Amino acid sequence: MLKWIRNYYVGEDVKNPGRARARIIVGKFVPGVYVVTLSDNPGNVLEILSTAELMQRTVRMICPPVVGIANGREGAIRMVQEIVEEVFRETGDLKIREYLENR
Template identity: 45%
Template sequence: MLKWNRNLLIGENIKNIQKIQKKLDSGRPLPGIYLVTLSDNPSVLLEILPALTLMQEAAADICPEIIGITKGKDVAFDMVSDIIHEVYHETGEFRIKEYWKNR
């Protein structure tokens, strides 16, 4: 089962988020869907994963916490940029994981 953040950011181009989450949780392929996740690597702020990678059960099992979902890679990059700007504007730091968990 994937780890979805309670403050999940949903791209404007996403329709019916519950249906998409259900499909992703069951391992079904969703081409064009990208997930923004908190990184387990301390030197990486955020990660963008194509939802297709989660078809592999091992990848889904180690997927970091998902904080955003979009349709399209460019929209995912914009979302990451917006998150980084928000965190820096609010805190003056780039501690995204701490900020997001205390949000």
């Protein structure tokens, strides 16, 4: 089961984000939509996954918490950049995981 942070980010160009989230939760493919997640890898902070990857039950089961959904890979990359900038602007630090978990 996918975990979502409270107040997750939604890309500006995601059409009908509620429907997209519902489809992602049940394991359906949402064309062109990517999710940004916290990373389980200590060397990374955030990861970008396609909804095609989330169709696999095992991936959904071990997927770290979702912090945002975006339209297209480029949109997901922009979202990661915006998250990092927001965290630095608000805290003066780059403790992204702590910021997102307590947001």
